[in-house]
Amino acid sequence: MKTSAVIFDAFGTLVEIQQPTHPFRQLLREGRRQGRLPRADDIRTIMTHCLSLSEAALAFGIKISPSQLAFLDQCLEEELASIQPYPDAVEAVGLLQAAGVRLAVCSNLAMAYGPVVERIFPHLGAYGFSYRIGVMKPQAGIYQHTCDLLNVRPENELSGQRRIVMIGDSERCDRDGPGQVGIKGYLLRRNGDGASNLSHFARSVLSDR
Known part of the structure; x- marks a missing residue:
């Protein structure tokens, strides 16, 4: 099934905090x-x-x-x-954007962190941040709202048309939660089971187009 949009988690997926101070x-x-x-x-x-x-x-x-x-x-x-992008995230976003895939980020964030993600990845189609939407993953509303911002319809996954996928490092929030609204979720595990690299994931998505 062809993929029309990819939604990424932010921290642990696209970016990492290298010097956490909490x-x-x-x-x-x-x-x-x-x-x-x-x-x-x-x-x-x-x-x-x-x-x-x-x-x-x-x-x-x-x-x-x-x-x-x-x-x-x-x-x-x-x-x-100290927030920096993962190298494979930069490559994956570039590959998908060059192929015309719509991209978004959907993440549970405090207000201060959103602008940093937007600065590092300034050309995504939508930024579904919990502090703006008022809902956290894995509640269905945040995935739906992110799709609305991206102007895509996740229910198409259920009807056998072009699908929307999401990837992140949380089983509950990024693999399982998106399924509530018809988004296919994937688990990112750079050092274990699941998708181990965003570049490989992006190429897999593009191979189905």
């Missing part, structure tokens, strides 16, 4: 020191709202001093500056 995790730890217990939806709040570190602190009721905020902001800047 600024939002540090913020939540500060909240715990102040007696605020972690909540099950903390990460969801961060990733489904447009929140800076100071706005997240306010939303969680965490008190941080100007010096603490400056430190966390510096940690965030260092982490963002």
Whole structure:
């Protein structure tokens, strides 16, 4: 079956953080020191709202001093500056774009990280980021919204027409979740089972066209 569009996960698939500093995790730890217990939806709040570190602190009721905020902001800047594309991702995107395949990224992200992905891969057809859409993978809505942004219809996979595929490093979010809306998901495992390389994956997609 011919493929009309490919959707990528972002972190662990297209890009990697080479020097993680975990600024939002540090913020939540500060909240715990102040007696605020972690909540099950903390990460969801961060990733489904447009929140800076100071706005997240306010939303969680965490008190941080100007010096603490400056430190966390510096940690965030260092982490963002360390984000780099995987070489096979750059090659895969180039191959697919040259062949006219529509491309998108669909990822669970805090607000600060989206612009970095857009800067590294500036010519994708759609950017389905959770903080903009208000829904996280593996909820069906984020995949559907990404397809809407890309102007493709995933239900065509079910009708035997041109298919849409997604690839990422999470079984739950990138392999299984997309199937809810008719997208064929693939698992990326650079050091194990599944698709081991995005370049090989791209060539496989193109061999079916």
